[in-house]
Structures are given as C-alpha cells and as structure tokens.
Amino acid sequence: ADKILLKTPIAFGSHLPALGTPIVWVSEQLNLVSDGKIKMKIYEPGKLVSPPEILDAVSSGKVNSGYATAGYWQGKMPAAALFSAVPFGPEAGEYMAWMYYGNGLKLYQEMYDNGGYNVKVIPCAIISPETSGWFKKPIEKPEDLQGLNMRFFGLGASVMEKLGVSTSQLPGGEIFGALEKGAIDASEFSQPAIDQRLGFHKIVKYNYFPGWHQQATIFELLVNKDAWGKMSKGQQATVENTCKASMTNAIAEGEAMQFPVMAKAKEQGVEIRYWNETMLKTFEQKWDEVASEKSAADPFFKKVWDDLSTFREGYDLWESNAFLPRSR
Amino acid sequence: MDANEIMVIAMFLSFIALLFTGIPVAWVLGGIGIIFAFIGQFSDTYFDTITGLDYTTLGLVVNRLWKIMDNWILVALPMFIFMGIMLDKSGVAEKLMHSMQELFGRVRGGLAVTVTAIGIILAASTGIIGASVVLLAVMSLPSMTKQGYAMPLALGTIASAGTLGILIPPSIMLVIMADQLGLSVGDLFMGAVFPGLMLGAMYIVYILIYGLVKPEAAPVPVDAKPVDLTIVLNVLKAVLPTVLLIFVVLGSIFGGFATPTEASGVGALGATLLAIYNRKFNFTVLKEVMGGTLNTTAYIFAIFIGATCFALVLRELGGDELIESFLTGLPFGPYGIIFFILGVIFLLGFFLDWIEITLIILPLLAPVISALGLEINGYGVVDNPQLVWFVMLVAMTLQTSFLTPPVGFALFYLKGVCPPNVKLTDIYKGVIPFIALQLVALLILVFWPQLVLWLPANAYG
Amino acid sequence: MTENDTLPSVPLADKIDRFIQRIGMSVAWCYVLLVLVIILQVVLRKGFSSGLIIFEELQWHLYAVGVMFGLSYAQTTNSHIRVDLFYTHFRARTKHIIEIIGILTLVLPFIAIVFMHSIDFFVDSYRINESSDSPSGLPFRWIIKGVIPVSFALLGLAVLSRLYRDTVLLLRGE
Ligand code: NA
Ligand code: NA
Numbered sequence: 001a002d003k004i005l006l007k008t009p010i011a012f013g014s015h016l017p018a019l020g021t022p023i024v025w026v027s028e029q030l031n032l033v034s035d036g037k038i039k040m041k042i043y044e045p046g047k048l049v050s051p052p053e054i055l056d057a058v059s060s061g062k063v064n065s066g067y068a069t070a071g072y073w074q075g076k077m078p079a080a081a082l083f084s085a086v087p088f089g090p091e092a093g094e095y096m097a098w099m100y101y102g103n104g105l106k107l108y109q110e111m112y113d114n115g116g117y118n119v120k121v122i123p124c125a126i127i128s129p130e131t132s133g134w135f136k137k138p139i140e141k142p143e144d145l146q147g148l149n150m151r152f153f154g155l156g157a158s159v160m161e162k163l164g165v166s167t168s169q170l171p172g173g174e175i176f177g178a179l180e181k182g183a184i185d186a187s188e189f190s191q192p193a194i195d196q197r198l199g200f201h202k203i204v205k206y207n208y209f210p211g212w213h214q215q216a217t218i219f220e221l222l223v224n225k226d227a228w229g230k231m232s233k234g235q236q237a238t239v240e241n242t243c244k245a246s247m248t249n250a251i252a253e254g255e256a257m258q259f260p261v262m263a264k265a266k267e268q269g270v271e272i273r274y275w276n277e278t279m280l281k282t283f284e285q286k287w288d289e290v291a292s293e294k295s296a297a298d299p300f301f302k303k304v305w306d307d308l309s310t311f312r313e314g315y316d317l318w319e320s321n322a323f324l325p326r327s328r
Numbered sequence: 329m330d331a332n333e334i335m336v337i338a339m340f341l342s343f344i345a346l347l348f349t350g351i352p353v354a355w356v357l358g359g360i361g362i363i364f365a366f367i368g369q370f371s372d373t374y375f376d377t378i379t380g381l382d383y384t385t386l387g388l389v390v391n392r393l394w395k396i397m398d399n400w401i402l403v404a405l406p407m408f409i410f411m412g413i414m415l416d417k418s419g420v421a422e423k424l425m426h427s428m429q430e431l432f433g434r435v436r437g438g439l440a441v442t443v444t445a446i447g448i449i450l451a452a453s454t455g456i457i458g459a460s461v462v463l464l465a466v467m468s469l470p471s472m473t474k475q476g477y478a479m480p481l482a483l484g485t486i487a488s489a490g491t492l493g494i495l496i497p498p499s500i501m502l503v504i505m506a507d508q509l510g511l512s513v514g515d516l517f518m519g520a521v522f523p524g525l526m527l528g529a530m531y532i533v534y535i536l537i538y539g540l541v542k543p544e545a546a547p548v549p550v551d552a553k554p555v556d557l558t559i560v561l562n563v564l565k566a567v568l569p570t571v572l573l574i575f576v577v578l579g580s581i582f583g584g585f586a587t588p589t590e591a592s593g594v595g596a597l598g599a600t601l602l603a604i605y606n607r608k609f610n611f612t613v614l615k616e617v618m619g620g621t622l623n624t625t626a627y628i629f630a631i632f633i634g635a636t637c638f639a640l641v642l643r644e645l646g647g648d649e650l651i652e653s654f655l656t657g658l659p660f661g662p663y664g665i666i667f668f669i670l671g672v673i674f675l676l677g678f679f680l681d682w683i684e685i686t687l688i689i690l691p692l693l694a695p696v697i698s699a700l701g702l703e704i705n706g707y708g709v710v711d712n713p714q715l716v717w718f719v720m721l722v723a724m725t726l727q728t729s730f731l732t733p734p735v736g737f738a739l740f741y742l743k744g745v746c747p748p749n750v751k752l753t754d755i756y757k758g759v760i761p762f763i764a765l766q767l768v769a770l771l772i773l774v775f776w777p778q779l780v781l782w783l784p785a786n787a788y789g
Numbered sequence: 790m791t792e793n794d795t796l797p798s799v800p801l802a803d804k805i806d807r808f809i810q811r812i813g814m815s816v817a818w819c820y821v822l823l824v825l826v827i828i829l830q831v832v833l834r835k836g837f838s839s840g841l842i843i844f845e846e847l848q849w850h851l852y853a854v855g856v857m858f859g860l861s862y863a864q865t866t867n868s869h870i871r872v873d874l875f876y877t878h879f880r881a882r883t884k885h886i887i888e889i890i891g892i893l894t895l896v897l898p899f900i901a902i903v904f905m906h907s908i909d910f911f912v913d914s915y916r917i918n919e920s921s922d923s924p925s926g927l928p929f930r931w932i933i934k935g936v937i938p939v940s941f942a943l944l945g946l947a948v949l950s951r952l953y954r955d956t957v958l959l960l961r962g963e
Contacts, residue, residue, distance in 0.1 A: 049388050075919055161924050356891075391910070394910070407824065410824065622858075625859055626860050
C-alpha cells in the first residue's frame, strides 16, 4: 500500500511514563521516519476496546494493530507470560540478547501462530525492573504473606498463590480504588515513577524491592497479518526498526526517572525495603516449582522455558565474569 | 466541514429524531451505530473518505459488550435493584409512614414533610426511583387529598422526594458514573452525601415556609394527636431496622470494610431479612423480586449495550475529538464552559434520561473538564477531585431530568398511580418549585466544591 | 417508560413469549445465587481469606448471565425504555407500523451483527480452551462467552415474535 494508517488501541494510558509513553514516541517517529507514509492513531485504553481484548481485536482484523504486553494473554496461552517478564529471569540486556540473537523472537511469533492468531508480533519497548509491590505491613517472613489479597501480574502471581496470597490481575486504573476500599491488601503494578502516578503511597507505606517477578518487561506491537502483508518491505522495516529504537528509548527513559521519584517517596514517609535473603530464597524456590508445573501442563511453555534456560545457562559464564558486583 | 464531522452530527440528529418515534432507546442507539458504520464503509469505498468503518470493525461491539459483562463494579447494580424491590415489598415504608405521620401531625405541612423524610430514608437505603415514587404516592396521596392539601404541593412533594434516591447513596447512577469515568465508587457515594441531604433539607424548609405563607395549601389535620412518648417510641421502632440497614450498607462502604459490591449483596440480604421480619416474605414475593430485578437490570443494560455500539462508531468517526475541541474552544472561560455544559445537560434532561446522558455524553465531557485546569481542592486525598466534583454537578443536574416534562420518569410513575381526576398539568405545576430548588442547590455546589469533597477527603484521613 | 401496555393476543407470539419468559424466570435465580455468593465471599474474606478469586469471578459470571438473558425477557414484557412523548398518542395502527419498521431497520441488524461476531468470539475462546488470566480463577471462560450468542439468539427470537405480533395485528386492523 502507498500509505497506511495503523489504528492502535493501547493497553496503558499514554500518560503513564514508560508504560504508555513509548508507543506515543513510536507513533511520532513512524510518521517522521516514513515521511508521512505510515501513520499510527493511538486509542487510549477502553476507547475502542479494552486492554484484555486487544489480541482478539487485532487478530480478527477489527483493528489493524495494538500495543500491549503478552502477559495479558496467559489465560489464552500459558507461555505468553514468558515473553512479557520472567520471574528471576533475565535483565534487559540478556532478555534482548535471547529475543533478537537467540530463539526468543522466533518462538514468540510461533506461539501466536500455533494459537491460531493472525498477528505479527514486534517487541516494541522494554523497561527495567519493577518494584516488588506495596504492602500495608512489613513482610519479614513467608508467613506474613499468608491470606493477603493482592493485585499481581503475570507468572509471579502463581508464585504468590503458592505462598497463600490470593491474586487478581486488576487493570492499573482500578487498583487504587480496590486498595483504598480494602478489596485488596497489597498490590504490585510497575516502576516507582508509574506507581507514584497511581498514588499508592497515599494508602500503603511499605514498598518492597527488588522486583524478582519482573526484572525486565517487554511490550509488544501486534499487527494484523493481512495488514502486515499489504505493507511494502520498506514499510515493514520502518515499523520493525522504529520499534527496535523504541526499546532503547524506553529503557533509557525508565532508567532515568526512577531515582528522583524514590527520593520523593522516602520524604513522604514511604518505607523502601529490600527483600531479606529468606524471602528471596522462598520466592525463587516457589518459582522453580511453578515453572516445572507449567512446563508439565503445557508443551509449548516447556519448549520456551527450556530454550530460555539453555540460553541463560550459557550466558551465565559471561555474566558471572563480565560485571562488577552491585553495591547495596 | 469534512465527511466525518458531517456523519457525527448526522448521528446525533438521527438519534434525537428516531427517539421520538417511540422505538426503544436501546435499539435506536444500537441500530444507528450499525447504519452509520455501513454508511462509513460505503463512503470509504466511493467517496475517498477514511472512516475505517466496516463489518469487521463493528465486531468490536462484541469485545465491548464482553467488557460490560466482565465488570466487577457493575455487579453492584442488580444487587441494589434487588434490594430496592425487596424493600418495596417488605412493608417497611408503610410502617414508617404510619408512625412518622403522627410525629409531624401538628406541624403545618407535616404530612408533606413526612413524605420528604421518608423519601430521604428510602433514598439512602436503595433509591429505585420508580418504586419510591409509587410507594410514596400510594401511601400519602389519599391522606393528603383528605386533609385538603393543594394538589400541586402534594404532587410536587411526592415526585421530588421520590427522586432523591438517584443522588443520595447508594445510587445506581453513581455506580455507573464511577465505572464510566474510572472514579472510585466510594468517593462518589461519599461526595453525594452532603449534596443529597442538603437538597432534602431544602425541600423540607420550602414546604414549611409554603405552609406558613399559604396555610390553606398545607393544612393541619383536624384529628391530630399531641406528640407523646409512645409516638416517639413508635417512630424509633419503625425507623430502627431501616436505619440499621442503611448503616450496614453505607457504613461498611464508607468505613472501608466492604466494597460497594459486597455491601450491595449484604443490603439485598438485609432487605430480605426485613421482609421476613415483617412477615411479608414468601415464595411469590421472592419470585416477583427476582423477576423485577431481571427486568429492570435488563432494560438499563440494554441501553448500555446499544450505547456501546453508538459510542464505538462515534469514536471511529472522531466524534470525541470534535466535541472536545468544540467545548474547549468556547470563549467563556472555565466556569462559563461548566455552566454551558450543565445547561446543555439540563436541556437534554427534558428529553433523555440519566442513563443515556451518563453513557453517551458524560465520557465525552471528562477530558474537557480535566483540560480546564480548575484548582479544586481534593485535600491531597481524593483522586481526581475536579472530576468528582463535576460528576456531582452532573448528578444534581440529572436529578432534575426526572422531574422535567415531557420525558420525566418521576412524573410518569406518579401519573401512573394517581386517581384519574389528577391532571398531568397539576403534576407539572407541582414540580416547578422543586426544580428551582434543585437549580439553587446546583449553584451552591458549583461555588462550594467542599460540600462534595470534604467527606471523601476526611473519611480516609 | 416501563409500563407494560399489553398488546392483544396473537397465539404463536404468545407462545414464544411465554417460552422466553419461562427461561428468564429460571435464569432470574442467578440473582438469588449472586446474593449468596457475595455473602459467602464476605464471610470468607473476613473470616478465612481463601478461594476469593473464584468467588469474585463467579459473581460477575452470575451477573452477566442475568443481564444477558434479561434482555429477551424484558423484550417480551415490553419493558425496554421508550420515549413515549408522542408514541402514547399514536393510533394503534401507527404504532404497529413504527414497530415493524423499527425492528426491520434498527433492531434486527443490530442483533444480527452482534450475534454473528459473537460466534467468532466464542469459537476463538473455545479453540484455545481459554481460562481466567488469574492463576486461581475459573476455567472454561468460553462458557460465559457463549452466553452472548445464545442470549442474543433468544433476544432475536423475542424480537421476531414482536414483529410477527405487530404484523398480524396490523393486518387484522387492531
Ligand atoms: Na440512593
Ligand atoms: Na426530563
């Protein structure tokens, strides 16, 4: 096609830093880079279609593209969460290494193809670690989690369930109200700069780190395959490379804006805590259980998990030698 | 003007026009959405427009419909309806009427005050307008007629008191508004407490003054007994169970013990227990309540479903941006724009009811209000304070839509149960002063946002 | 208005309406069930805090079933809100004509579009055996998604019954 308009419903409000801002950047850049030949019109969450419906809408061609994160589809395809964020998984550098130079991207597309979804997937943003969550009381030992109601996203939710937490995956806009009314006792959502926008610090004071469940999170641009097929090679490359540039842009933006917000949160009386050894060990041990259970239940999950694990075992030799230890 | 804008305007115009044919509102909305989607497709094919509408795109209606089903906030709605219909059958209101009438027996206009007071209590326990108006009319109109009340005063009192429930929490309208705008139901419920009570108080003051100025319009019954301890005790006994129910439902929401949905379920159970306690409960009653809940919930949600189709096509055509840029471009300044919007809603309220206005118009207005940049004090606690305040202004305005002819639900319900000698014009005449009072209340809210925001801010402290 | 201006009897239409109302009244029990589930959840949350996600999801499942099957029920009781400012003053004949035209041009196209798309929506969900996106949520999400085509088919039936009734009455001259 000569010109193309990508109608793009998004899963996160475009005002949310690092969650929503990257796709706005992509739409501006696409227009510039293509000299106006590719336009992207963004629809805020729920305007045309609500976030959990984006995959269905793109696949059936009701819209020609959409911006979300694969973790939303884990009710449809259990492996999807692995392409979104992996508990105790790779940081951004390693994740991208697997995605672009390992089998990641190939498997990612394969998952949608196997699921019968008529979409082309393009990783289009990545962000650094999230916080591990906001709690009303300090959590010193695994038993402290018992009986909590918590908003939790992706694979980490299954880990929390094993520790006696009931989890639900409320959309961002509903968390504050649920927390305020006591429908949930705790919540994780995203990075400090984003959580601050949602105002959690007004109600709950204990903000835990590190986000073992999401050391890096990938966001995806889904394009309907028929629409993709109608684009020229040049247009396809433009979209793919703009998304790749967006990965750089998103992580840089995310890395730059967390510390001022955390400093301010501290002033407002937020307790910034780091999980103790016991807690981190427990989370990791439960995650290993979850991973093997999910692998046993779903062959494709196993395929992806094994591939990622093999990649990471190899990477370990490099990682353990290449980086300086982090100071705490 | 480009093709999309013409289509947006044509959509609204055909909506208004078809409305008056009497075809159900829900199907007018849905049907117009479908027709304009195909007009858009046709125009894209032959006239080089870019609406992007076609049969495939329309499939989004199903995804949107699914999000209405998969919605934990709206679960409260049928429960509050259940509670309302059950209370209606529970005999609680009759007891209240009987005992309170004696309490206010010797006050000029006492019976009308009683009606308003019971209206407030009914409003705070559930607020199904139809049920409240009918109930109040059936219980009080015969005795008001017998005591020689002026017909307009009697009718206006009943209609206005019965309508309080849409504002005073729990309110299904506020639940829907919270859902549409992503606000906290609890914030809206709390925000509505003072405005609602203020309005009720204004009604009572008006009735008392009216009684003083025109004694013959609000006479004292000849056989009025002096108030003694037994009467007071009787009132307390009659009021207690209902107040308890109100306390449990609203108290648990405000106190943060329960979500509105949980409270609505508890309220439904509570109303059932009250009916059992009053020996009004049996299988037939339960079936009536179930059927009534099914029916009422369905006709409200039918409009939801039709409106979601209408709104989808409107958005695809860029109708949102059009209205937004029109409103923000008005040369009136922030308060001028607010008055303009409220004025339009007031006028729309003559023809549309709150459901359509809440579902179609309100979401279009939210970004406009946010863009006005008004400094409304949320005390650092209330999320999005200017929107909460604005919603309350809209809610107060919509309150009048029940009373404004030609399409005023409260008027219809009232007419339905009035004796045939009562003319519709009597009802119209009766509600005018109450509409005026609502507009005064609205003005107070505009200039005194603390009335709305103080409670939600301080309840969480 | 919600007033039920009962139309004259037309045997076949009456039969269909009664059938739909019977279904509706059976479905209406889901609201009683909903009260019980909410109460159960409140008790569990305050007392034991376990199994909450299932109950939370069960709540909106029940609510959704009530809402969707209520549509056809409310159609047979003629409860869908109309602006009856002029409508009440129309002659019976005019009303029948309006109803017939409205059903053919507005109502049936709307129902048909939703019905056809909802079948794909349901089939997609069934194909991948979709479950809740919460790990401890309810499985078989396609069942509740299947409520859309079924309830809209029923709504379509109720509307066709109304169409038939109005046509017969128009021809009869009532
Ligand atoms: Na109310
Ligand atoms: Na009106």
